[in-house]
Amino acid sequence: MKMIPQSLRGVWALLALAGVLLWGTAPLRAAEEHAAAPTAGAHAEAAPTEAAAGTAEGHEAPAVVPVFSLKQFAFSYLTAYMFCLSLCLGSLFLLIMHHLFDAGWSVSVRRVPEQLASMLFPHMFLLLLPILALQNQLYKWLTIDPATDHALDVKKALFNRTVFNILVPFLVLSWGFMAHRFRSLSLAQDKDGAAIWTRKARVLSAWGIYWFAFSLTLGCFYLMKSLQYQFFSTMYGVYYFAGSVWVTWITVWVLALILQGRGPLQQVVHNRQILDLGVLFFAFTVFYAYIHFSQYFLIWNASMPEETFWYVRREHGTWKWVGFTILFGHFFVPFLALLNQDVKLKPAMMLPIAGWAWLMHYVDMTFNVMPVLSPAGLNLTFWDPLLWFGMTGILLFGFWKRFHASPAFPLRDPRLKEAVTHHEIPPAPESASAAVGVTTAAHH
Amino acid sequence: MSASTNTSYGLLASFETPADIMDAAIKCRDAGFTKWDVFTPFPIHGMDAAMGVKKSQVGWFTFAGGFTGFFTGMTMIWFMNSHDYGLVVGGKPLFTPLYAFPVSYELTILFGSFATLFGLLFLNRLPRLHHPLLAVKNFKKATDDGYFLCIEAGDPKYAPEVTRTFLVEQCHARLVETVED
Structure with a gap:
């Protein structure tokens, strides 16, 4: 546990290397793509419904969007925003689950997701404002007349400017409200240790889980899925959810380890918490793959143009390789790496996996957002790492300040004792542990 | 089992609470016994570590x-x-x-x-038709409210009287019975 700084250096090196590779070769690959596929033809093939509806993007948007343009900035910004929103919404989900299941083990790490989720207000709300300001750059449906486009006409009850501008800020505010309520209930319990605060949090979770599921789906429909408003997928919400919670588990794992290793959680967070956070991260590795495979498989199997165009565009040019990166990097690599139980307690393994998970979730967000801007293939600009690191930096810096402004764990939660004392058995002396035979395995 | 001179299978110690048997298991583990096991009506969290059981294969x-x-x-x-x-x-x-x-x-x-x-x-060498422990009348409580620890006679550190004294005095067993083979 004391080797964090060294391992962290490894993580940053890995991230930097991946960044250099992706970013540095982008112009080369873009040029290659350009030569290989004339853009006009590419567009017509990539979006049959868009073409059918008479709004083929290829005829309007220039093939390459200038780096210094509002459009490029808006798309890079949205990708980074969706990544940060994942961490906050994932943390909110962790809190809801903690209270719904009346969990004991996670009490000692609970303040990490509490503080992280509370970044939904004001930070994530303020960071939303540029998206609202740049809405015309991002969402094409805002600028076309529903009467000329059947695909939009049938969805105009939701997809119109008024509802968008009221509902999206409202959703973010409602998440902020829930997160701050969890946090303030928990902080109130620090003062008197009364069980009523736990009960209130449970009541909040009970209705909150319904609102969370509904609002998260609506939120990512508006912010991300509506970039291609013709698309249909009822799994899109749970797909964003699965990736979000996945990246949140590993983030909380790393934060818990850092706070345990050199600080305030030393006395209350033990191997058990670290292991279980890792186990749940592993579970969501599988869950995400299950969800994303299901979405792809059902669309592939049904083969209806109003659904397939979304994936057809993402199999075009270098996007195909981004898709394979998600298949192998988002699932197979972490799955196989985490299959052995002991790995979840080894920082030397888990910290690089954490860096990798962050990168993969960002790739996943890019895969969702960016093909709309550059159909020919992946085209990273300096905006992407800048906004990604910048926004996560703001988020984590704000989190760190907020975390240290109040007690590091729920001081007087009635279940804290359960979390701290449960399952802690003194380890066997070296000689004895090696001598236990096969017969004792009958206990499993 | 051929190592022991009598026909006993081992010693069966009974305990009253999960905490007692957990404590006893830690002591047996640290005393270096290799052929022993515990029997409880329900899984006790942490017993694996208390017994020093290695990760399952x-x-x-x-x-x-x-x-x-x-x-x-x-x-x-x-x-x-x-x-x-x-x-x-x-x-x-x-x-x-x-x-x-x-x-x-x-x-x-x-x-x-x-x-x-x-x-x-x-x-686990299963299934098997009979086990010496099933002949002990008291052992039926292992599925209800009894907590048992059995050290087999085949254990290299087993010595009938010394082990019995160890179970009573060090592990605070409520009752220690000899199990016939």
Whole structure:
């Protein structure tokens, strides 16, 4: 546990290397793509419904969007925003689950997701404002007349400017409200240790889980899925959810380890918490793959143009390789790496996996957002790492300040004792542990 | 068992609470016994560590089973739908891992769980028709409210009187019985 700084250096090196590779070769690959596929033809093939509806993007948007343009900035910004929103919404989900299941083990790490989720207000709300300001750059449906486009006409009850501008800020505010309520209930319990605060949090979770599921789906429909408003997928919400919670588990794992290793959680967070956070991260590795495979498989199997165009565009040019990166990097690599139980307690393994998970979730967000801007293939600009690191930096810096402004764990939660004392058995002396035979395995 | 001079299977100590038997298990572990086991009406969290039980090897059986299942599914579907008797469904390719995945995935689980079950039975030398402990009348409480710890006579550190004294005085057993083989 004391080797964090060294391992962290490894993580940053890995991230930097991946960044250099992706970013540095982008112009080369873009040029290659350009030569290989004339853009006009590419567009017509990539979006049959868009073409059918008479709004083929290829005829309007220039093939390459200038780096210094509002459009490029808006798309890079949205990708980074969706990544940060994942961490906050994932943390909110962790809190809801903690209270719904009346969990004991996670009490000692609970303040990490509490503080992280509370970044939904004001930070994530303020960071939303540029998206609202740049809405015309991002969402094409805002600028076309529903009467000329059947695909939009049938969805105009939701997809119109008024509802968008009221509902999206409202959703973010409602998440902020829930997160701050969890946090303030928990902080109130620090003062008197009364069980009523736990009960209130449970009541909040009970209705909150319904609102969370509904609002998260609506939120990512508006912010991300509506970039291609013709698309249909009822799994899109749970797909964003699965990736979000996945990246949140590993983030909380790393934060818990850092706070345990050199600080305030030393006395209350033990191997058990670290292991279980890792186990749940592993579970969501599988869950995400299950969800994303299901979405792809059902669309592939049904083969209806109003659904397939979304994936057809993402199999075009270098996007195909981004898709394979998600298949192998988002699932197979972490799955196989985490299959052995002991790995979840080894920082030397888990910290690089954490860096990798962050990168993969960002790739996943890019895969969702960016093909709309550059159909020919992946085209990273300096905006992407800048906004990604910048926004996560703001988020984590704000989190760190907020975390240290109040007690590091729920001081007087009635279940804290359960979390701290449960399952802690003194380890066997070296000689004895090696001598236990096969017969004792009958206990499993 | 041939090492011991009498015909006893071992010593069975009984305890009243999970905490007592946990404490006793830690003491037996640290005393270096190798052939011993505990019996409780329900799983006691942390008992593995208290007994010093090493990580179970069953996972390897599961992995081998799952791996076999996955490739059985893929190979079977490729052979049947593409190689042996090409079958066009919905204008899709004759074979792609995509549509073969759900079935392969199910076979991964099926073979994995079979391998887990049979691996578990194999490692535990099960099934068997009788066990000396079942002849002890008091032992029936192990499925109700009794907590038992048994040190077998085959343990290299076993010595009838010394071990009995150890169980009573060090582990605070409520009762220690000799189990006939």
